[in-house]
Amino acid sequence: MGKLDRASLHFAVSTFAAGMLALYLAMCIDLRNPYWSMMTAYIVSHPLAGAVRSKAVYRLLGTLLGASAAVVLVPNLVNTPALLILALAFWVGGCLAVSVLDRSPRSYILLLAGYTAAIIGFPAVNNPGGIFDVAVLRAQEIGLGILCGTLVHSLWFPQPVGKVIYVRLESWLKEADRWALDLLQGGDPATLEKDRVRLAAAATEIHGLATHLPFDTSRLRETTAVVHVLHDRLLLLLPILASFSDRLQGAGEQSTLAPVFGRVSHWIESGADLETGRVLVQELSGALAQEKQHQPLAWEALTRISLLTRLQDLVRNLGEGHALLAQLRQPELTLDTQLAQAVAHAEARPLHRDLGLALLSGTAAVLSIVVTCAVWVGAGWVEGSASAVIVAILCCLFAAMDDPVPAIRVFGLSLVISMPLAGLYQFGIFPAINSFPMLVLCLIPLMLPLLYLMMKPKWAMLALVVLLNFSNSLAIQEHFSGDFAFFINTNLSVFFGVYVAIFVNRSLRSLSTAASARRLLLHSWGNLARMAQGRVVEPAAAFTSRMVDRLGLLAPRLAALSDPELTGDSVLKELRVGMDLLVLQELRSKAAPHVAEVVEDLLAALAEYYRQLAADAGASRAAEGAEHLLATLDRALVRVSTEPEGTDAAVAALVGLRRNLFPQANPGLMSSVECPA
Amino acid sequence: MSGEFDVFGVYLTSQLVTSMLALVATFGLNRVLARVGFYRHVWHPALFECALFVVLWGLLLSLTHL
Structure with missing residues (x-):
């Protein structure tokens, strides 16, 4: 527990440093909303350096794409508001649908492209002439934040993804060994039941980590292909082990197989060497031939044949898995020729896709945006643009969830918490300080604990959105400080957006x-x-x-x-x-x-x-x-x-x-x- | 080090242009170095990359200064 806490503290401190660096630089070069840079630095931060770097690249590309879309759409369509709203709504919805379908970290590009266009485009409707400047400024602010986040997380004691993946792969393989041994030596079936599902979840997690690998700060990034092939072996081991365990229950008389099992478990215990494994596979073929001598085959003999075939698969995959892991540990070793070929032809593996869900998410975004915009434009409510922006952000951020509504509620709750805080800082504290170091000192007591909580699964969500909303409120208020009517109107409009997002998502998108x-x-x-x-x-x-x-x-x-x-x-x-x-x-x-x-x-x-x-x-x-x-x-x-x-x-x-x-x-x-x- | 580049009618500061060029050069050089296996001998690859970028940018500036 103590060690875990130190990791969280390290994350909090370096993320805070990244945010302050971004804030300082943004103030130095007179960007309009320095707090946007700080906010971006917080958003891209992740405990693993590789994840920060991949997210940063994707995010930057997405921001540029979104800004371009806004620059193209708004001036051309501003005279026909209905058309403009529809165009922006479909841009956001389309981007969201594609990114939900993709599900890899790469999907971040389109997610960002979607809501950046909304963030830049909707407020610019009141002043379409200035959209190019706004888009450039926003891209600069976000780019600066991304840069600072990436720099600090890559240079200041980076936590490489490679190390984490290696540890995960090693423990996964060890558990697979354990499972195989338990089966061969007759372990308790009830405990095995749970292992299965856990191993599957771990395999998916490894896949998620591996996508960040090409961006890593460790030397493991050169071995991405090896990791992919090893991951394939792990994936195949799951059904093999499960089938093997099933066949064991149905094989009936097994005394003839005992010596074979003994040899295999000895092989696993002694480290599952690939060469010896190949010999074992040959031996198993011999045992198979023996089973087939007594024709016609009874059901139990058939089951034993199936059992032995699965055992062959098991030995082959375990052996290759261990050989690949050894290669990861010592890249200097030469790989077995067969495996080296597999590594040369490695490719990324497809994930589950749900077209219906993706379309539904996109539709929910389009509908929510159209509803808020109808109110905004119909009522002539100038600050209503904030509600359109917030709706776009909410629909995008929480689209990956089964039911986004609770998360959106948390977001609404965090608004209630962060607005007074932002007001306190803006009107109570900032007027009394006149230097950047003082500003940093004032922000520490609020931000460090929040960043620390971001590492605790239970609080991560609330902490992140409070932090974001706090920064966002500062950005709004600094720009129009003193205008109380504007402050109230904007906040009302944001709440209205949250309400619409909840309403539309609950009636359209929520899945139990x-x-x-x-x-x-x-x-x-x-x-x-x-x-x-x-x-x-x-x-x-x-x-x-x-x-x-x-x-x-x-x-x-x-x-x-x-x-x-x-x-x-x-x-x-x-x-x-x-x-x-x-x-x-x-x-x-x-x-x-x-x-x-x-x-x-x-x-x-x-x-x-x-x-x-x-x-x-x-x-x-x-x-x-x-x-x-x-x-x-x-x-x-x-x-x-x-x-x-x-x-x-x-x-x-x-x-x-x-x-x-x-x-x-x-x-x-x-x-x-x-x-x- | 001052002045602007005219890219199809959009004026960009020279810092932006030169740093982008240096960044591209860094990515290219990085790929070559990684392929050769150079990074196996580097203690802190990210720091090395960052330093590489600064060196290349400096080089570019001193070359274009003329």
């Missing part, structure tokens, strides 16, 4: 946690149906990346929810089904015609099954389609398992499907299919 979790499941089912149909063919790692991302998104939602029907297991199960589907698709294209035929039937039945699930939102799982599916599955299993060779992976996949989709189904049923009618 349960609805959002269900939505994620529906997307997984739709994905599987399309895959089974063969309309989408994607590499295993890409599919896994998207599914694990869903799993990672689902994990915190499920923790907040205690619906017995929804468990993290459901997505993990679909993930395993998806991996099996990929194997079957390969089999369909390669196998002999009489095998390909049954596989074709099976894929069609699976596609139908998942289409129904996606359509009915999971309501009628026990439809007669399921019975048909089970029969088709068993037929395929019998047909494929009697093939002489080259079908281990396919048998493993079919057994996996049966275990995942029909865990309760009687394995004896298979015998009835065996004698074809």
Whole structure:
């Protein structure tokens, strides 16, 4: 705990320093709103240097784009207010929709482009001639803030992302080792249940960190490709471990496998060396051949084949994972040729996308802006522009949440806190001081604690918005100090904006946690149906990346929810089904015609099954389609398992499907299919 | 070090233009250095980059001063 606090303190001090540097420089070169620079320096700050630098680049680009949009739109359309409002509203909404769809840190560009255009464009409507100067000034203020934030966080004891990623990857792999060992040596299943979901969430977190890696201050940034490949291995390990654990429960008599398990667990305990791992995979192939001697194969023998195949996958991926981690620790080492090739062809992995949600967020932004602008222009309320600006900012900032309304309420609450504070500083304290050092001293007691709280998850949100609103109020008041009517009008207008944002978002955009979790499941089912149909063919790692991302998104939602029907297991199960589907698709294209035929039937039945699930939102799982599916599955299993060779992976996949989709189904049923009618 | 550049009718201060040029040069040089593996031997890469930028900017100013 003590150590954690020191990290927070370090963050608070360096961020404060960055803010003050920005404020000082902005005052030196006579920018109009120096507090905007300070505010920006606070916004870009992040405990990890790489994250600050990537955010800074994206933010700067976004600001320039947004400023340009405002400069182009406002003077050209200012004579037709309705058109101008619509144009700005659609600009904000469009940018927001695309950035919600993207979900990577890169999405920051469009997010910023959206609301910067609103920040510059709406107030300029009253004075369109000056928009170019305003846009340049605003870009300078923001640019200065970004620069100061980046400089301080990169130079003053930077916390490199690389180090954090390395530690995370190492502990992840260690936990995967632990899980594998527990399974091989017969650990307690109840504790394993929780590990799964946690590992998935951690995998998503590693992905998020890795996107900042190219901007890092550590030498790990040169190894971005290695991190990506290692991340792929981790993603594949999740379903492999889960399937392996499932097959263990269904394999029946396992005494023949004990020596094999012993060797694998010894291998893991001794550090999972890649070379030895390859030898182990060969040995496992021998064990597989032994299992297949007794034809025809009973269900339990089939399960054991599946088990051994998964064990091979496990050994391969664990071995490669450890080799890659060693490479990260010592970049001087030469990598295994096969792995080096994978590293050379590494690419970023896709994330889960939700087009509907993105469009909804964009629509909510457009509607809120149009409503506020209608009031502003319709009533001839000059200060009403502030409400349009605040609505744009609110819709953008909180768009990533299931339900943005509580966050917007916190924002409204923070306004109530920060306005009197800003008033106190502006009218009570600032008139009494006349030097910059005094100003810094006066700001310390307020800002340091707030910055410190930004590192505490429970308070982070409130602290950040209080800080932002405080800076923002200072900026407004300094510019028009003394005009009390203006002060009241602007603040009223901001509150009006918050109210509209709450109203529109609540009626249009809010999703309950349960609805959002269900939505994620529906997307997984739709994905599987399309895959089974063969309309989408994607590499295993890409599919896994998207599914694990869903799993990672689902994990915190499920923790907040205690619906017995929804468990993290459901997505993990679909993930395993998806991996099996990929194997079957390969089999369909390669196998002999009489095998390909049954596989074709099976894929069609699976596609139908998942289409129904996606359509009915999971309501009628026990439809007669399921019975048909089970029969088709068993037929395929019998047909494929009697093939002489080259079908281990396919048998493993079919057994996996049966275990995942029909865990309760009687394995004896298979015998009835065996004698074809 | 004073004066302005005329870029398509928009006047930009010379500091802005030269610092941007230096920044681009720094990014380019950085990429080369990282590719060569130079940063493995640097204690504080970010500080090195920053210093590199200052050196290049200074160089550019003294060259264009003439």
